Amino acid sequence: MSEHEGTFCLVVHSHLPWLAHHGSWPVGEEWLYQAWAHSYLPVMDLLRRFADEGRRDVLTLGVTPVLAAQLDDPYCLRAFHEWLGHWQLRARQASSLWGHDPLLRELGATEYQRSTKAIEEFETRWRHGFSPILRSFVDNGTVELLGGPLAHPFQPLLDERVRSFALRGGLDDTALRIGRRPEGIWAPECGYEPGMEHGYAAAGVRRFMVDGPSLRGDTSAARTVGSSDVVCFGRDLEVTYRVWSPKAGYPGHAAYRDFHTWDHRVGLKPSRVTGKTVEPADKAPYDPALAADTLGLHVKDFVDTVVTRLRALRARHGRESLVVAAYDTELFGHWWHEGPAWLEGVLRALPEAGVRVTTLRGALEAGHLGAPVDLPASSWGSGKDWRVWDGEQVADMVQANRELQARLLAGRSAGTARDAVRDQAVREAMLALSSDWAFMVTKDSAADYARRRARVHTERFDTLDSLAREGRTERAAELAAEFRAQDDPFGQLDARGLEQD
CATH class of the missing domain: 1.20.1430.10 (Families 57/38 glycoside transferase, middle domain)
Incomplete structure (x- = not known):
C-alpha cells in the first residue's frame, strides 16, 4: 500500500418500500417524492460533479430493486413531475406569507429557486428514469453499486427457497436496469444468520455489509465469512454515530433546519431546530448563514474523527486500517436538509487530510482483508439482533x-x-x-x-x-x-x- 493515514469507505443505502398507488399523505407517495426531491436529486448532482472532475471510486451506493423500480416507473415519473410543480407553487406562496420576516422571506425565495432547479434537472436528466443516470456512474467508475433482494425482505426470517428467489430476482432486476449484476449487496437491515454466505456465493454475491458489533467491533478490515470466499464489511460505529445515532448526531444541532416543524399552509419547513425542548411555535426562523457556519465545523469534526480513528487503528494493528461509515441515502437532504452539502465537504476534505477515499471494492484492492470470521445472527437494528423484525x-x-x-x-x-x-x-x-x-x-x-x-x-x-x-x-x-x-x-x-x- 502507498502511504496514507488509512482508508475510508462511505456506503449509502437507498431504499423506500413500494409506495406508488398506496396513499399520499402523511404516508405514501409523498414520502417517495420528498426523498426524491431532497435526497436523490442532490446526491446524483453531487456524483455528476465528481464524475465531471474525473473522480473515481467516490462512494459505494446501494440501491434496492424496489426503489429503482419506482424511480423508473412511468406513473411515478409523471406524478413526481407534478409534485415538483406544486413545490414551486408552494414556495411562491410562502414568499408572500413569510414576507414579514427577512429570514423567512429569503427562505421562501430560496425554496422557489431550489424547486425551479429541481424541475429543470428532472426535465433534462431524469426524463427516462433513474437507471440511465445510475448506469453512467457505474460505467465510469464513480461509484460501486450494491444491489439486494427484490422488495427488501428481512432475509433471516425467509424460507431458504424464498430467500434465494428474492435475491436472484433482485440481482437480475438490477442487471436489467444497468447492464451488469452487482458483485455486492446491502443485505436488508444488515440481517444475517449463520450460513447465509453460502446462498450469497451461489447467487454470485462477493461482498456484503454487516453492523460493527457483528465483528465484535473490529471493523478495521474486511473478512471472509466462515469457509466461504464471500467478504463482509463492518460499519464502524465510533465514526458512523458521530453523524447519526439512535440518540445524537450532527442533524440535531440547533442551527440546522428542523425536519419536524411545518408551516402547513404551504407544506414547507420554516424553522431551525433551535432546541430539543422548544415547542414548534417557539422555534427560531431558519438561518442559512448560521447553518453553513455550523456545517463547516461538522465537516472538520468528522474528518478529524476519521483521522484520529485511523491512527488509533494503525497503532493497534501495526498497519493501515479501514473505516467504513454507512447511512441511509435519505438522511442526506430529506431528513437532514444540510446533508448533501456536508457530504460534499467531507468527500473533498478527507483526501486533503491524507485519507484514501474509495469503495468497498477499492478497499479490497488496497489490501484491507483480514482473517476469516464466523458471524453471529445479527442486524443493524435495535440491540443489533432481530428484535425489530421478530x-x-x-x-x-x-x-x-x-x-x-x-x-x-x-x-x-x-x-x-x-x-x-x-x-x-x-x-x-x-x-x-x-x-x-x-x-x-x-x-x-x-x-x-x-x-x-x-x-x-x-x-x-x-x-x-x-x-x-x-x-x-x-x-x-x-x-x-x-x-x-x-x-x-x-x-x-x-x-x-x-x-x-
Missing part, C-alpha cells in the same frame, strides 16, 4: 409471513408456460414480505399503514392463488391485471423461478 410487537406479522411463504411454495406448479396470474401473485407476496412493515410497527411509525400494506398484499396473493386453484382463470386474469395496474415493480419477475429452489 419481536413481540410483530409476532402476528411474523407468523402471517411464515404462513404466506408456505402457501407461496405450495402453489408452485410444474407448468412450462409463463403465467401472468402466478407472476402477479408472487409479486404481491414479495411486497407483503418487505422488512419495512415490521420496522414501522415496532418503531410505531405509521404502524396502521404498515399493517394495512402487509395485509393488502397478502390478501391479494391469497385471492389470486385461490382463483387459480379453483380454475377460475378468467376472473383470476382480470384481477391480476387490476392489481398489476397498481403494483407492477419487477416486470421481468417470473414465478417459475421458484422451481429452481
Whole structure:
C-alpha cells in the first residue's frame, strides 16, 4: 500500500418500500417524492460533479430493486413531475406569507429557486428514469453499486427457497436496469444468520455489509465469512454515530433546519431546530448563514474523527486500517436538509487530510482483508439482533409471513408456460414480505399503514392463488391485471423461478 493515514469507505443505502398507488399523505407517495426531491436529486448532482472532475471510486451506493423500480416507473415519473410543480407553487406562496420576516422571506425565495432547479434537472436528466443516470456512474467508475433482494425482505426470517428467489430476482432486476449484476449487496437491515454466505456465493454475491458489533467491533478490515470466499464489511460505529445515532448526531444541532416543524399552509419547513425542548411555535426562523457556519465545523469534526480513528487503528494493528461509515441515502437532504452539502465537504476534505477515499471494492484492492470470521445472527437494528423484525410487537406479522411463504411454495406448479396470474401473485407476496412493515410497527411509525400494506398484499396473493386453484382463470386474469395496474415493480419477475429452489 502507498502511504496514507488509512482508508475510508462511505456506503449509502437507498431504499423506500413500494409506495406508488398506496396513499399520499402523511404516508405514501409523498414520502417517495420528498426523498426524491431532497435526497436523490442532490446526491446524483453531487456524483455528476465528481464524475465531471474525473473522480473515481467516490462512494459505494446501494440501491434496492424496489426503489429503482419506482424511480423508473412511468406513473411515478409523471406524478413526481407534478409534485415538483406544486413545490414551486408552494414556495411562491410562502414568499408572500413569510414576507414579514427577512429570514423567512429569503427562505421562501430560496425554496422557489431550489424547486425551479429541481424541475429543470428532472426535465433534462431524469426524463427516462433513474437507471440511465445510475448506469453512467457505474460505467465510469464513480461509484460501486450494491444491489439486494427484490422488495427488501428481512432475509433471516425467509424460507431458504424464498430467500434465494428474492435475491436472484433482485440481482437480475438490477442487471436489467444497468447492464451488469452487482458483485455486492446491502443485505436488508444488515440481517444475517449463520450460513447465509453460502446462498450469497451461489447467487454470485462477493461482498456484503454487516453492523460493527457483528465483528465484535473490529471493523478495521474486511473478512471472509466462515469457509466461504464471500467478504463482509463492518460499519464502524465510533465514526458512523458521530453523524447519526439512535440518540445524537450532527442533524440535531440547533442551527440546522428542523425536519419536524411545518408551516402547513404551504407544506414547507420554516424553522431551525433551535432546541430539543422548544415547542414548534417557539422555534427560531431558519438561518442559512448560521447553518453553513455550523456545517463547516461538522465537516472538520468528522474528518478529524476519521483521522484520529485511523491512527488509533494503525497503532493497534501495526498497519493501515479501514473505516467504513454507512447511512441511509435519505438522511442526506430529506431528513437532514444540510446533508448533501456536508457530504460534499467531507468527500473533498478527507483526501486533503491524507485519507484514501474509495469503495468497498477499492478497499479490497488496497489490501484491507483480514482473517476469516464466523458471524453471529445479527442486524443493524435495535440491540443489533432481530428484535425489530421478530419481536413481540410483530409476532402476528411474523407468523402471517411464515404462513404466506408456505402457501407461496405450495402453489408452485410444474407448468412450462409463463403465467401472468402466478407472476402477479408472487409479486404481491414479495411486497407483503418487505422488512419495512415490521420496522414501522415496532418503531410505531405509521404502524396502521404498515399493517394495512402487509395485509393488502397478502390478501391479494391469497385471492389470486385461490382463483387459480379453483380454475377460475378468467376472473383470476382480470384481477391480476387490476392489481398489476397498481403494483407492477419487477416486470421481468417470473414465478417459475421458484422451481429452481
